[in-house]
Amino acid sequence: MTTRRLVISCSAVLVGAASTGLLRPSSARAQSGRVRVGLMLPYTGTYAQLGVAIENGVHMAIDQQGGLLGGRAIEWFKVDDESEPGKGVENASKLVQRDKVDVLIGTVHSGVQMGIQKVARDTGVLNLIPNAGVHAATRALCCANVFRTSFSNAQPTLALGKAMVDRGHRRAVWITWKYAAGDEAFEGFKQSYTAAGGSIVKELGLPFPNVEFQALLTEIAALKPDAVACFFAGGGAAKFIRDYAAAGLKNKIALYGSGFLTEGMLDAAGPAAEGIITTMHYSDSLDTPRNKQFRLEYAKTFRSQPDVYAVQGYDTGLLLVQGANAVKGDLSAKPALYKALEAAVIDSPRGKWRMSRAHNPVQDIYLRRVENGENKVIRAGGHGRATRSAGHARPAPWLRHCFARAS
Numbered sequence: 001m002t003t004r005r006l007v008i009s010c011s012a013v014l015v016g017a018a019s020t021g022l023l024r025p026s027s028a029r030a031q032s033g034r035v036r037v038g039l040m041l042p043y044t045g046t047y048a049q050l051g052v053a054i055e056n057g058v059h060m061a062i063d064q065q066g067g068l069l070g071g072r073a074i075e076w077f078k079v080d081d082e083s084e085p086g087k088g089v090e091n092a093s094k095l096v097q098r099d100k101v102d103v104l105i106g107t108v109h110s111g112v113q114m115g116i117q118k119v120a121r122d123t124g125v126l127n128l129i130p131n132a133g134v135h136a137a138t139r140a141l142c143c144a145n146v147f148r149t150s151f152s153n154a155q156p157t158l159a160l161g162k163a164m165v166d167r168g169h170r171r172a173v174w175i176t177w178k179y180a181a182g183d184e185a186f187e188g189f190k191q192s193y194t195a196a197g198g199s200i201v202k203e204l205g206l207p208f209p210n211v212e213f214q215a216l217l218t219e220i221a222a223l224k225p226d227a228v229a230c231f232f233a234g235g236g237a238a239k240f241i242r243d244y245a246a247a248g249l250k251n252k253i254a255l256y257g258s259g260f261l262t263e264g265m266l267d268a269a270g271p272a273a274e275g276i277i278t279t280m281h282y283s284d285s286l287d288t289p290r291n292k293q294f295r296l297e298y299a300k301t302f303r304s305q306p307d308v309y310a311v312q313g314y315d316t317g318l319l320l321v322q323g324a325n326a327v328k329g330d331l332s333a334k335p336a337l338y339k340a341l342e343a344a345v346i347d348s349p350r351g352k353w354r355m356s357r358a359h360n361p362v363q364d365i366y367l368r369r370v371e372n373g374e375n376k377v378i379r380a381g382g383h384g385r386a387t388r389s390a391g392h393a394r395p396a397p398w399l400r401h402c403f404a405r406a407s
């Protein structure tokens with residue numbers, strides 16, 4: 001029943017886009033030239049390093065598969081979205097209307113993603129999200145042509161609360177940047193922490209990408225919770241970790257977070273990061289041949305260590321190759337393309353995963369601790385895995401809403 005509804009929902013979105021005349025050109029024209037791939041990522045600001053890692057990952061996956069999409073060469077287009085939500089629609093439109101991309105890969109920041117989401121829904125362009133976890137993308141505004149290869153914002157923190165209570169930390173302060181990524185990460189944390197018997201002493205926040213943490217750290221010291229949990233990422237996360245230690249809190253109040261806190265930032269954070277426990281759908285130390293091979297190859301190619309963003313970019317490339325191969329490079333064959341993307345099994349360095357019905361990864365979440373400058377998987381209840389998650393606790397009323405609305 002649900003499957004049938006999903007098919008109906010896909011058709012509904014396609015009809016809408018077709019009637020505006022904005023769908024990509026006919027398959028004959030589309031197949032003749034190169035596939036036009038647009039990258040809309042942050043290349044400046046606090047998330048700049050994340051954008052580069054994603055782009056590296058995309059290239060690596062496609063190059064490993066012969067550098068073609070369904071037998072066709074690729075023409076690349078790039079826009080720096082600056083993690084600036086106000087320019088989201090304009091930047092996505094540049095790629096879709098001006099550059100006429102067949103697929104838009106982007107982005108990192110949840111607020112900017114909302115702009116892409118609008119353009120994707122209005123035009124029907126295929127959008128692969130390699131990071132931004134905003135819930136609306138795979139809930140209220142989910143649509144046939146948008147697929148996420150990363151996570152939903154609550155997914156990592158839905159595994160965090162119990163791990164903290166299991167370690168005896170029952171009174172916590174939450175701190176984050178106040179925008180969708182932080183607020184939705186808090187939703188997951190609140191749900192899991194309170195369900196496990198923890199209580200949240202205070203919720204603290206500051207605007208993105210502000211890094212003036214001092215006043216809030218002073219407040220935390222005065223509140224004396226058992227632990228602090230947070231969402232920060234990129235350059236701002238490294239500064240938060242350093243400031244937390246410099247404020248004298250490191251050895252007094254345990255610091256936890258969704259794993260973005262320590263992703264790609266361990267060199268910049270230095271010894272202040274040691275011991276931080278986080279939950280994430282990836283860990284550097286995953287002891288699998290797949291992960292080891294990926295890490296070796298990435299380090300050789302880019303002369304830097306991969307992180308979760310590189311993995312998400314890599315998986316985006318793998319997904320695109322699978323979809324394009326299924327339609328022999330004709331990305332205008334939308335129903336067949338979406339069917340292939342929905343059925344794809346991604347053999348990722350994080351472990352194999354596939355799409356939920358709302359186009360979000362169903363995946364394992366790992367409990368990790370920073371040890372000697374690495375995110376190491378630690379045991380949780382006899383397993384390295386904290387939980388397998390589709391990004392929502394059951395029942396999931398928004399999923400029903402998603403299908404019902406679209407049909």
Ligand code: PHB
Nearest residue numbers: 109110132133181233260
């Ligand atoms: C987001 O804005 O959705 C976001 C950004 C950076 C992350 C995770 C989520 O590391």
